[in-house]
Amino acid sequence: MTDRVAIVSASMTKFGEHWQTSLRSLASQAIFGAIDSVENGISLKDISGLVVGNASSDSLNNQNNLASLIADHSGLKGISAIRVESSDASGGAAIRSAFFMIKSGLINTVLVCGVEKMTDQTEAASLTSIISNSLDSEWEALQGQTLAGAYALIAKAHFRKYGTTNRMMAAVSAKNHSNATYNRMAQFRRAFTIDQILSASFVADPITLLDTAPSSDGAAAVILTKESIAKKFTDSPVFIEGSGQATDTISVHDRKTLERFNATKLAGEQAFKMSNINQADIKVAEVHDSFSIGEILAIEDLGFFPEGKGGPATLDNETAIGSDKVVVNPSGGLKAMGHPLGATGVAQAVEIYHQLRNTVEKERQTNADFGLTQSVGGIGSTVAVHVYSKN
Numbered sequence: 001m002t003d004r005v006a007i008v009s010a011s012m013t014k015f016g017e018h019w020q021t022s023l024r025s026l027a028s029q030a031i032f033g034a035i036d037s038v039e040n041g042i043s044l045k046d047i048s049g050l051v052v053g054n055a056s057s058d059s060l061n062n063q064n065n066l067a068s069l070i071a072d073h074s075g076l077k078g079i080s081a082i083r084v085e086s087s088d089a090s091g092g093a094a095i096r097s098a099f100f101m102i103k104s105g106l107i108n109t110v111l112v113c114g115v116e117k118m119t120d121q122t123e124a125a126s127l128t129s130i131i132s133n134s135l136d137s138e139w140e141a142l143q144g145q146t147l148a149g150a151y152a153l154i155a156k157a158h159f160r161k162y163g164t165t166n167r168m169m170a171a172v173s174a175k176n177h178s179n180a181t182y183n184r185m186a187q188f189r190r191a192f193t194i195d196q197i198l199s200a201s202f203v204a205d206p207i208t209l210l211d212t213a214p215s216s217d218g219a220a221a222v223i224l225t226k227e228s229i230a231k232k233f234t235d236s237p238v239f240i241e242g243s244g245q246a247t248d249t250i251s252v253h254d255r256k257t258l259e260r261f262n263a264t265k266l267a268g269e270q271a272f273k274m275s276n277i278n279q280a281d282i283k284v285a286e287v288h289d290s291f292s293i294g295e296i297l298a299i300e301d302l303g304f305f306p307e308g309k310g311g312p313a314t315l316d317n318e319t320a321i322g323s324d325k326v327v328v329n330p331s332g333g334l335k336a337m338g339h340p341l342g343a344t345g346v347a348q349a350v351e352i353y354h355q356l357r358n359t360v361e362k363e364r365q366t367n368a369d370f371g372l373t374q375s376v377g378g379i380g381s382t383v384a385v386h387v388y389s390k391n
Contacts, residue, residue, distance in 0.1 A: 003103075003226045006240075007233065007238045007239075008230055009222065011036075011037050012036070012220035013026055014187075014285065017216075017217060018119070019215040021217070022117070027074065027115040030343075033225070034222060038231070039236075041233075042233055048079055051095075051098045052066055053093065053112065054084075055085060055087050055088055055116060056342075057117075086305070088134065088342075092384030092385075093218070093345070093377075095349055111223050116343050131215075135150065135378060139253070153292065159206070161259050162311070165311065168213070169292040172293075173290040174193060174194045175317075175328075175329070176295075176333040179332045179333070179336070180337055182372045183332050188337075212291055214287065217340055218343045239389050242273070243274060246266035246272025248342075248383075249381065261383060267383045272303075275389075284327045285373070286374070287329060291359065298376075321364060321366065327368070331351040355371055
């Protein structure tokens with residue numbers, strides 16, 4: 001497995017509410033965008049595999065066999081195609097699956113598409129129920145537990161152990177909304193102050209509505225290939241240097257601790273070890289902030305800050321654009337860019353691809369050489385981490 005895996009193109013739809021666009025059409029828009037963005041050109045015959053990241057098309061859209069549907073609708077009929085489901089880590093898991101397909105030497109070039117259409121479910125209670133199935137259905141979801149409720153328990157545990165505060169969580173949301181004002185693909189391009197976030201209504205105490213990522217429609221796509229042929233497609237590929245994935249107990253009540261996601265620590269360790277890159281090298285990271293406490297956990301569990309110091313670091317602008325430490329979620333994160341479950345992890349890779357190539361809006365550029373993505377499924381029950389370089 002010596003040949004590195006390169007990203008040679010990346011594209012995404014705008015995240016938001018796409019009432020007039022179908023699930024298959026969203027996927028096709030991202031796929032054709034990635035194909036059309038290949039600088040030196042690519043033919044459909046060059047693509048030998050399709051991996052689709054999707055969390056809930058069977059429940060949200062009454063559609064199974066999604067990979068075959070998207071291959072057919074996108075002009076890729078006949079190629080190997082699979083759907084990967086790992087809740088809202090589906091996109092990150094899809095990238096990992098494609099990464100190892102290429103590493104195996106059996107496939108040269110794989111297109112990864114993450115897609116979700118959540119607004120097909122117009123009843124809030126139905127959508128909440130579907131999303132809550134990423135918890136333990138028997139022991140948690142059927143008893144009334146929700147993702148917001150579980151994250152609230154985690155936030156309170158972090159508050160008690162480390163002295164983290166609501167203001168620190170609000171600083172995460174305020175930063176990410178500020179970043180999204182410059183991101184033309186973001187669902188919410190509106191800034192909020194910390195005080196506005198703190199005064200929002202509670203979803204599950206201590207989490208407010210403005211600490212919570214929206215339900216979104218959208219798709220994102222990246223084209224992966226092996227290093228030896230990457231220059232055929234682009235003079236400036238971005239390389240996936242390391243990949244890690246780990247799991248934890250799906251039920252929160254079975255965790256030994258609530259103040260960290262052990263799966264993030266394990267997946268991060270795997271990705272850093274494979275890449276021979278460390279935390280000090282990473283200057284831009286896209287992490288999973290479906291609830292603002294999630295970003296604080298992520299930057300601690302990944303080793304960017306000591307345990308208990310992620311909140312104060314965010315409040316002190318150590319993760320903001322322009323920081324000499326690490327810029328976190330310059331896209332706006334899930335909180336403001338949007339969170340179409342299966343598309344999110346791929347959209348994170350799209351952001352890092354453009355960050356390392358300096359092709360994002362100038363207000364969001366980090367001039368980084370190395371980047372990282374972290375995708376979380378459920379309450380940290382599955383996590384995928386990838387490390388990227390531009391050299």
